[in-house]
Amino acid sequence: MSQARTGALYGGVNAALITAMRGDLSPDHQRTAAHAKWLLANGCDGLGVLGTTGEANSFGLRERREVLEQLVANDVPVTRMMPGTGCTNLTDTVELSRHARDLGCPGVLVLPPFYYKNPSEEGLYAYFSEVIERIGGGLALYLYHFPAQSAVPLSVELIGRLLEAFPGVVRGVKDSTGDAAQAEAFISAFAARGFEVYPGGDNLLQRMLALGAAGCITAATNLTACFAQVVYSRRTGPEADAAQAMMNACRAAAGTVPLIPGLREILARSTGDEAWRHIRPPHTRLSPAQADAVWAAWQATGALPLPGLAGQGLASAAE
Template identity: 60%
Template sequence: MTMLDDAIYGGVNAAVLTPMTPDLAPDIALMAEHCRWLLANGCDGLGVLGTTGEANSFSVAERIAVMEGLVEAGIPAARMMPGTGCAALTDSVELTRRAKALGCPGVLMLPPFYYKNPSEDGLFAYFAEVIERVGGGIRVYLYHFPQQSAVPFSLGLIDRLMRAFPGTIKGMKDSSGDYANMKAMIDAFGAEGFEVYSGSDEFLLRILREGGAGCITAAANVNCTAGGRVVAAFRAGDEATAEAAQAVLTATRKVCTSVPLIAGLREIVARATGNPGWRTIRPPNMALKAEQVAPFLAAFDATGIGGLKRAA
């Protein structure tokens, strides 16, 4: 058995986009359609309400409505990892409790990100308070994204949290782009069942080979078919197919990050579905400029990903 087989969210997880109505409210029906497509086209799980899902542009009430609405629309809670980390401790508790009640196995938690350079004791106290108030029964995946949060997780803090809350602190999404950091976590904690997920598509095959659990990525909204091929080929021991699919993943990631990522992904999905509503985005994020669109889509098509066109 590998970590891929043992992990709760092992494999490819999309950091799911949140479509919006013209008045900038979450479009839950359209999001549910997208989630169904993702699960049918290579995704093993759904990271909803994360960075790509613009969670920190939404209120707690809006985020709860998205979680509840997706489950009511038939999206399996067992496949969802909602983002519940907020600057306010009580907001994190409320969101995590709701995810637990809905039946989500785990949540992804940013550190409290407003105050910079918090002490390790302060971060430990924050997570300890959230976990104790929620009362257990749901796993916590830490979200390491220092470029965005400016609050990194050290190996020492992870170790301390794991010792204090065994079985609850279950893994990490590492969006730093620093593979050495991902490997250090695998080496330090992988034998204890700590699931390490790359936030960068280009590391999927490597992290699977070296004991990680998979990926949770933005580009999986549009390249999950290739990600699914990587995972299937890895399981089958088909190195050539895995390498070829990984090359497509890496190429698509490079193109998607050549423009503002969320806006670019929305353009690809809008074209694939024929639904221009996918371009609606909540400020301060903005849609791509008209002159950016054609060259961006041409570069994406040149990766050879294919297979994205679907009904609106």
């Protein structure tokens, strides 16, 4: 068996969990927990909580703590969660990371400090080193490489330095570039040392697993986890190929509109629950034409309806 199957803390299929919201745009803990449980029952091995898809940087520090606390209080297994804790400053990043550790999360996903652009490698190394030292142990650190959003790329050289300095602490990377060559570079450089690489591109899962990726953390698996699990479990053969083709088609459908409101629209229509359309600015709801178009695109894939999603009772969650 590969390292991804035997030693990775989050090996397998991880959804970048959508955070449900109420009409006043406060976090809706019951709906979020219900969706998390549905994902774990329908193909997910773990959950990337409060990442980009979960709109983490649209929430304040107290709200982010509460989202995680309420997932635990609502019986979502804490050991299956990888919370995003990266902020623009040391203090909040360390506080959120310690909070996740103290709740029982095995690891956290940390963005680079993303306000100041073009930082030096030395500056990034100093930042991550300081974060790790201030956390004080007992927590795995996963680096979040998403330069399209953060505008701060993480080089192979930087990750290599951090691995040397903090063995067993810096455990992996989520690569959300969607660039196969970038994911391959991380795998080639570090996977043999047990470093966990998680592509964020749904279309890359089967290919990267063959090279040594530990699994995936993707947005579309909020809806396609059952197909991703077939790819992860089978790896090769007709079933895996068909499941990967379905993941590709669904991700293409998701990309016909802005991704996060588009996923919320599919959830709203699949569950019959209007509340899934609530979204914090600067994101906005889809227009009626966009909403109809993305629904038609998803229907054309053949993936809908998704098992157990319609009528699962989210519409009756407390307002």
